Amino acid sequence: MSKKVLVVDDDPDxxxxxxxxxxxxxxxxxxxxxxxxxxxxxxxEKPDLVILDVLMPRGSGIRLYHHLKSHEQFKALPIIMFTGIALRSFLKSQKVLDEFQGAEVPKPDIYLEKPVDPEVLAAAVRKKLG
Amino acid sequence: MSAFKILIVDDEELIVRLLSMSLRSDGYQTVSAFSGEQGLEVFKSESPDIVVTDIKMPGMDGLELLKKIKEIDPEKEVIIVTGHGDIDSTITALQYGASDFINKPVRDAALAIALERAKSKIAIRKKLEEYTTTLEIKIAEATEEIRRKSNFQRLLITSSNDAIVAFDRDWKVVVYNPEAARLFGEAAKDVRNKMTIDDLYTPKIAKGFKNQVKDEKDQRNFPWKEQVIHTKDGRQIPVRYASNVLFENNEFVGTVNFFQDLTEIKRLEKELVQSERLAAVGQTVSGLAHYVKNILIGLKGGSYIVDVGIQNNNTEKLKSGWETIKKNIKRIGDLTQDLLTYSKQREPEMELCSPHDIINELVELLKGFAASKNVLLSKDLDKSIDQVMADPKTIHHALLNIINNAIDACIEDEDITKKHEVKILTHIDKNHMICFEVADNGCGMDEDTRNKLFTPMFSSKGGKGTGLGLLVTGKLIEEHKGIIEIETSPGVGSTFRVKLPYTKAKPVDGN
Structure with a gap:
């Protein structure tokens, strides 16, 4: 059966x-x-993978990533970060949240900076889901 | 002091010997001469302290000797021995400056008294001499001290980096240091003791200083002020200046002014502004690159969807991809327009127009979008405002931008329990400006965001804003001689007020 992938992004394009x-x-x-x-x-919906933007109104990707990675029931859910924000800035924001919430989360293992070719994105999804 | 040396002159040897004996026994040292000529010789060789001479002698007599001695040393004590009743000689001797007279025959007691008198005169003279010398030394020392002090003060004034100009009570220049000469471009020799305050300063500065003297005492210290002065040689120098009124025993004696040349500071300030502008350009370029990248992302994504649509013969995909491409082409168009508007100076095109028509049009345009985001768009317009002279494009652009921002602020607000609303109000304010107010109860702004609002390419909307919107709006309003005011509070909302001059009728311009 096909796997479900959730795209969280405020940009309709x-x-x-x-x-x-x-x-x-x-x-x-x-x-x-x-x-x-x-x-x-x-x-x-319990998706098998989340493709997550970073800068969004109402609960940014920064916060959602930290939430998922610091809660037991979501820890195993694979995440692909998909964003225009440089990785360095994202990691810095996670460190701030680590300290703020007293929970240390792992770095995202796939971090794609837009724009991304469709093949690269597809390969990243395949790598995660097989 | 060694014993007094006394010269005794008499042609009668016996008398000389007797007197010598008597004086020596009184503790004096004596030398003798038996004629006027010899007396003069001995006087020259022995330098006695006191001379006792007989008046009547063959050859050079006592008067002649007295005259010669006085020529050599006018201060010398000469006691004349006269015959009884020889008034004429006595008067002559007095005229020649004899110190004392004793009558013949010389009695020891009389001589002793005369000598004591001479001695005390010598002593007094000596003391006087000492005093005079001491006084002279003291005066010399004091003079030197004063000279040193005044020299120091002069150097202090001369070497000051501030221009120092002082006036006496008649406003004549009395102090004018080299820095002042440099600043005002007038040589010290033409100014000091020659010019008055009105010759040297511009009327405004001169008046300021003069008024200061009339002020109450506690206000006599002049606060630092800044002004550009025009020198006689045509330079314009920005200066900072201050003044003090001088009093001596509560009486006005003059004023002293201090000027600091701000040319260098102004130059540095200008440089700072320049470098800040360069930094802003850097920020602009990076912000622009970010925005263009987002358009590129949209175009790439759109063309991929179109590709997929063509490949799969999927009209839905074709439509969706094409929409994305069109939307991003429009974004490029808008960006180009904003950049052009921002970079070009533009005169507002004033015409008779109705601001409320523009607002109604905008509300119609944005109502649907706002509703789709659960934002209520409402208006409350001042009915007294009808047709005004204004540039409708400026009003349209500014309000569209600000209302869009207000809707965005509501969408961005994390508090989803709020009933979000954007209100548009108009009224005429007390300064006779037409005021457009756009108030939202969205996310509001923190101080940092508020401060950066008019920074080129600053956007709080991630990749979705050009960072030019408010900048262009601000510029258009400024060109329209209007102002923009912002009130905001994080989590509560923001209110933007655009105020433009309220001109009802068309101005008479000959057309």
């Missing part, structure tokens, strides 16, 4: 791009417009 890439590679795309909706969808 990015969403439709990622959705198309996923469809072309036989995955079932789910979408959320911001961090809050993202978490709702994760809890409800």
């Amino acid at each position: 990015v969403r439709s791009f990622v959705v198309t890439v996923l469809e072309e590679n036989q995955y079932i795309p789910l979408i959320a417009q911001d961090g809050v909706e993202g978490l709702e969808k994760i809890e409800k």
Whole structure:
């Protein structure tokens, strides 16, 4: 059975791009417009992978990533960071949250900086889901 | 002091010998001569302290000797021995400066008294001499001290980096140091003791200083002020200046002014502004690159979707990809327009227009979008405002930008329990400006964001803002002689007020 991939991004252009890439590679795309909706969808739809933007209104990717990685029930959920923000800035923000929330989270193992070719994105998804 | 040496002159040897004996026994040292000529010789060789001479002698007599001695040393004590009742000689001797007279025959007691008198005169003279010398030394020392002190003070004034100019009570220049000469471009010799305050300063500065003297005492210290002065040789120098009124025993004696040349400081300030501008350009370029990258992401994504649509013969995909591409082409268009508007100076095109028509149009345009984001768009317009002279493009652009920002601020707000609303109000304020107010209850701004609002390419909207919107708006409003005011509080919302001059009728311009 096809695997479900949740795209969390506030930019509709990015969403439709990622959705198309996923469809072309036989995955079932789910979408959320911001961090809050993202978490709702994760809890409800139980996706196999999340493709997460960083800068979004209402519960940014920074916060959602930290939340998922510091809660037992979500820890195993694979995440691909997909963003225009440099990795360095993202890691810095995670460190601040580590200290603030007293929980240390691992670095994202796949961090893609936009723009990304569809093949690269597809390869990253395949690597995570097989 | 060694014993007094007394010269005794008499042509009668016996008298000389007797007197010598008597004086020696009184502790004096004596030398003798038996004629006027010899007396003069001995006087020259022995330098006696006191001379006792007989008046009547063959050859050079006592008067002649007295005259010669006085020519050599006018201060010398000469006692004349006269015959009884020889008034004429006595008067002559007095005229020649004899110290004392004793009558013949010489009695020891009379001589002793005369000698004591001479001695005390010598002593007094000596003391006087000593005093005079001491006084002279003291005066010399004091003079030197004063000279040193005044020299020091002069150097102090001369070497000051501030221009120092002082006036006496008649406003005549009395102090004018080299820095002042450099600053004002007038040589010290033409100014000091020649010019008055009105000759040297511009009327404004001169008046300021003069008024200061009239002020109450506690306000006599002049605060530092800044002004550009025009020198006689045509330079314009920015200066900072201050003044003090001088009093002596509560009486006005003059004023002293201090000027600091700010040319260098102004130059550095200008350089700082320049470098800040360069930094802003750097920020602009990186912000612009970021925004262009986002457009590129959109275009790439869109063209991929179109590719997929063509490949799969999927009209939905084709449509969606094409929409994305069109949207990003529009973003490039808007960006180009903003950049052009920002970089070019533009005169507002004033015409008779209705601000409320513009607002109604904008509300119509944005209502749907706002509603889709659960934001209520409302308006409360001052009915007294009708047609005004203004540039409708400026009003349209500014309000569109600000209302869009307000809607964005509501969308960004993390508090989803709020009923989000954007209110548009108009009224005429007390300064006779037409005021457009756009108030939202969205996320608001912290101080940092607030301060960066008009920084080129600053955007709090991630990649979705050009960072030019408010900048362009601000510029258009400024060109329209208007102002923009912002009130904001994080989590509560923001209010933007655009105020433009309220001109009802078309101005008469001959057309």
